Amino acid sequence: MNSFGRLFRVSIYGESHGNSVGVLIDGCPAGLFLAEKDFETDLRRRRSGAKGTTPRIEFDIPHFMSGIFNNTTTGAPINIQFENINTRSVDYLELRDLPRPGHADFVATHKFGGFEDYRGSGHFSGRLTLGLVTAGVIAKRLLGEIHISAKLVEVGGMTDVESAVDRAIEENESIGGIVECRVSKVPVGLGEPFFDSVESLISHIIFSIPAIKAIEFGSGFQAARMKGSEHNDNIINMDGTTETNNAGGINGGLSNGNDIVFRVAVKPASSTSQPQNTLNIKTEEIEELVVEGRHDKCIALRVPPVVEGAVAIVLADLMMMEGKIKRIYLQEDE
Numbered sequence: 001m002n003s004f005g006r007l008f009r010v011s012i013y014g015e016s017h018g019n020s021v022g023v024l025i026d027g028c029p030a031g032l033f034l035a036e037k038d039f040e041t042d043l044r045r046r047r048s049g050a051k052g053t054t055p056r057i058e059f060d061i062p063h064f065m066s067g068i069f070n071n072t073t074t075g076a077p078i079n080i081q082f083e084n085i086n087t088r089s090v091d092y093l094e095l096r097d098l099p100r101p102g103h104a105d106f107v108a109t110h111k112f113g114g115f116e117d118y119r120g121s122g123h124f125s126g127r128l129t130l131g132l133v134t135a136g137v138i139a140k141r142l143l144g145e146i147h148i149s150a151k152l153v154e155v156g157g158m159t160d161v162e163s164a165v166d167r168a169i170e171e172n173e174s175i176g177g178i179v180e181c182r183v184s185k186v187p188v189g190l191g192e193p194f195f196d197s198v199e200s201l202i203s204h205i206i207f208s209i210p211a212i213k214a215i216e217f218g219s220g221f222q223a224a225r226m227k228g229s230e231h232n233d234n235i236i237n238m239d240g241t242t243e244t245n246n247a248g249g250i251n252g253g254l255s256n257g258n259d260i261v262f263r264v265a266v267k268p269a270s271s272t273s274q275p276q277n278t279l280n281i282k283t284e285e286i287e288e289l290v291v292e293g294r295h296d297k298c299i300a301l302r303v304p305p306v307v308e309g310a311v312a313i314v315l316a317d318l319m320m321m322e323g324k325i326k327r328i329y330l331q332e333d334e
Contacts, residue, residue: 004204004205004208004313005027005313005314005317006317006320006321007027007317007320007321008025008026008027008028008139008142008313008316008317008320009025009026009027009317010023010024010025010026010131010132010135010313011023011024011025011026011131012024012128012131012132013131014082014084014123014127014128015117015119015120015122015123015125016084016087016117016119016120016121016122016123016125016127016128017084017087017089017092017117017119017120017122018084018117018119018122019083019084020081020082020083020084021081021082021084021127021128021130021131022065022079022080022081022082022130022131023079023080023130023131023132023134023135024077024078024079025067025077025078025079025080025135025138026077026078027317027320028067028073028075028078028138028142029073029075029142029325030072030073030074030075031072031073031075032072032073032138032141032142033071033072034064034068034071034072034073034138034141035071036061036062036064038137038141039062039134039137042133042136042137042305042308042309043060043062043130043133043134043305045302045304045305046060046129046130046133046302046305046306047060047302048296048302050301051162051165051166051169052165052168052169052296052297052298052301053296053297053298053299053301053302054294054295054296055294056086056087056088056294057086058082058083058084058085058086058127059083059085060082060130061082061083062080062081062082062134063080063081063082063083064078064079064080065079065080065081066078066079067079078138080134082130084127087119087120088293088294089119089120091292091293091294092118092119092120092121092293094289094292095118095291096118097280097281097282097283098278098279098280098281098287098289099278099279099281100270100271100276100278100289100291101270101276101277101278101289102267102270103121103124103270103271104121104124105118105121106279106281108122108124109281124210125210126210126211126296126299126302128210129209129210129306129309132205132208132209132306132309132310132313133305133306133308133309134309135309135312135313136305136306136308136309136310136311136312136313137309137312138316139309139312139313139315139316140308140309140312142316142319142325143312143315143316143319143325145185146183146184146185146186146315147183147184147185148181148182148183148308148311148312148315149181149182149183149308150179150180150181150182150303150304150305150307150308150311151179151180151304152177152178152179152300152301152303152304153178153179153180153263154177154178155175155176155177155178155298155300155301156168156175156176156177156298161177161301164298165297165298165301168297168298169297172273172274173268173272173273173274173297174268174269174270174271174272174295174296174297174298174299175268175297175298175300176211176265176266176267176268176298176299176300177265177266177298177300177301177303178263178264178265178266178300179263179264179266179300179303179304179307180261180262180263181260181261181262181263181264181304181307181308181311182259182260182261183249183259183260183261183311183315184259186249186255186257186259186260186315187255187257187322187324188239188240188254188255188256188257189254189255189322190254190255190315190318190319190322191250191253191254191255191318192253192318192321193252193253193254194253197250197252197253197254198250198253198254198255198260198314198318199217199250199253200253201314201317201318202215202260202262202310202311202314203215205310205311205313205314206264206307206310206311208310209264209303209306209307209310210299211266211267211269211299211300211303212264212265212266212267212303213265213266213267214264214265215262215263215264215265216262216263217247217248217249217250217260217261217262218245218246218247218248218249218250218261218262219231219246219247219248220248220262220263223246226246230246231246232246233245233246233247233258239257240256240257240258241257241258242256242258245258245259245261248260248261248262249261260311264303264307266299266300266303268298268299269295269296269297269298269299271291271293271295271296272291272295273290273291273295274290275288275289275290276288276289276290276291277289
């Protein structure tokens with residue numbers, strides 16, 4: 001459904017062109033200092049406005065609705081809400097009858113009988129990733145010295161991101177990309193095999209991010225082309241440090257003390273300006289569709305902070321399951 005986690009539990013709500021979107025976070029301990037400014041860095045990284053992103057600009061100011069009092073968590077469920085102000089729903093009227101190829105339009109109409117909020121893709125919109133980033137900010141604060149960093153390493157098949165975006169703009173086309181994430185200072189033994197292994201949980205939440213089509217850990221698919229003696233990571237000390245990291249920091253579904261490393265593939269946005277053919281679900285005839293409106297040329301540009309937030313949620317939950325996150329009281333940074 002719309003919730004994830006056991007002890008650190010996150011639920012997202014809202015629609016892209018509804019009054020608001022937001023996140024409900026249950027399980028955060030009391031005494032954690034949180035101010036609006038703590039969210040700004042990651043929210044700004046996710047925000048649109050840069051070249052290649054949608055011209056729809058939202059301020060994304062977090063409104064603390066519950067669970068935070070005097071800038072400190074109370075131990076009650078935390079509800080943080082964001083207003084939708086810059087909407088233009090008229091752009092989506094035509095898509096009621098002409099579902100975009102590659103998009104959720106067609107399947108959503110079938111699943112919900114046409115009652116879904118189609119404006120701006122509704123609950124299927126990338127705008128809902130605000131909740132993951134926001135919950136991730138809180139989760140990162142709980143993780144202490146564990147450090148999570150995601151970056152865009154390839155766009156449109158090129159490592160030169162700017163050139164690839166310029167080409168997409170020139171061709172009036174959307175493109176995808178690859179995001180790599182690295183998590184350092186992870187304790188040994190996090191994870192619950194089989195179904196709650198570290199890879200299982202990370203993969204589960206990563207695929208909740210719209211446009212994600214693949215994930216690989218460590219050497220990933222290249223492992224299938226290696227010999228065992230090539231792929232094995234030799235252990236060199238009692239901390240579990242290894243000479244190589246083909247396993248991506250995970251053995252048997254458990255963290256092994258090395259950096260957790262994985263990469264995700266982000267598909268091109270379905271809302272491309274190029275003419276496409278699709279089925280008119282009223283007339284059942286094939287028609288040409290040219291998508292109008294404000295859309296990202298490269299949604300992958302905004303994915304790194306979402307990946308970081310998603311991973312932080314998983315690790316915070318696993319750390320709580322291990323009893324590694326205690327009742328804490330943090331003061332505002334000087």
